[in-house]
Amino acid sequence: MTSSGVALTFLVLLGLVVLVGPGILGTANRLDRLHVRTDAAWAALDAALARRAVVTRAVSVVCGTPALGTAADRAERASRVDRETAENELSALLEDLDRSVLAPALAAELSDAEQRVVLARRVHNDAVRDTLALRRWRLVRWLRLAGTAPTPSYFEIAEPPADVPTQRVSARVVLVDGDDRVLLFEGFDPARPEELFWFTVGGGVEPAEDLRATAVREAHEETGLRLSPDELVGPVWKRRAVFSFDGLSYAAEEWFFVSRAECSDVDTSRFDELEQRTIRRHRWWSVEELRATDDTVYPVQLAEVLPDALAGWDGETRLVR
Structure with a gap:
């Protein structure tokens, strides 16, 4: 290349840096602020949960219900991985509590603590949503602008419902193709359409x-695929979760089977009206892609437990989140 060609190339690259550099820097700064916001939101949620535990222990003493105090202790000591389950178990016990026996001041304090948890959870999940949305930008991924910051995750704790949560038992299929990729759908809660998540094939037991x-x-x-019961391996996993969907609260019990798909063609023409409204797309995921994604996937441990399930089932149904 001639000296003039080198100079021209240098000028072009310099121009690109001048044009693109401020945008990249601005995106990196915005992402950093979002991570700070998410960390602060989690700290506020953690404090709200801790206050609820303190008030619950006081209620436990007054009502003579040691199980309630034990559940509060367990929730407060739980690791981040186990916190959702422990907090939802505490919520279930509080739902069954006869509050008429409490002094008005203590009942009001418990109600206030619960509402603060609701608000803090919403603020936290809003921060997570915005952070994940920016982290999914191609430019952010290609240039690794997130650095070593951990991927934030939603905190799935059911809000205090007006009624008792609906019990829902479902059967789910971990459908894998010849390349050991699992089929997942991406959808959303109509009450929170901005919070997208991926989930396996399956639904409620009639x-x-x-x-x-x-x-x-x-x-x-x-999917349009016709499986026989003999093609289902398992149930390999069981998942319990308390969540809200479309304004209603559910206490779910999910049983997971593994099955192989002869082809990767998927026919979604049989979706019901709700599925048509709330499911955006589907794709096949490898274990490596599941481990690397910033997207929200249920069950949360799918990337962790899928390899063992594909290697062969030992006959034990394991609990997953």
Whole structure:
């Protein structure tokens, strides 16, 4: 290359740096602020949960319900990984509490502590949503602008419902293709359409229907694939979760089967009206992609437990989050 060509190339690169550099710097600064916001939101949520635990222990003494105090201690000491489960168990006990026996001041303090948890959770999840949205930008991923900052995650604790949560048993299919990729759908809660998440094939068990029949039916309705009950391995996992969807609260019990798909073609034409409204797309995920993604995936431990399930089932149904 001639000296003039080198000079021209240098000028072009310099121009790109001048044009693009401020944008990259601005994005990096914005991402840093979002991480700070997420950390602060988690600290506020952690403090709100701790206050609820303190008030709950006082309530436990007054009501003579040591199980309530034990649940509060367990929730407060739980690691971040186990915190959701412990806090939801505490919420369930508080839902069953007869508050009429409490002094008005203590009942009001408990109600206030619970509402502060609700508000802090919403603020935290809003911060997580905004952070994840920016981290998913191609430019952010390509240039690794997130650095070593950990990927934030939503805190899934059910808000105090007006009624008792609806019990929901479902059968789910971990459908994998010939390349050991798992099929997931991306959807959202109509009440919080900005919070996207990925989930496996499956749905609720109908009256007089067993788990395998549900798994086969749901697989056909959601993918067009016709599986037989004998093709289902498991249930390999069981997941309990308390969550809100479309303004209603559910206490879910999910059973997961593994099955192989002969082809990767998916037919979603049998989606019901709610699925058509709330499911955006589907794709096949490798274990490596699951480990690397910033997207929210349920079950949360899918990338961790999928390899063992693909290697062969030992007959034990394991609890997953």
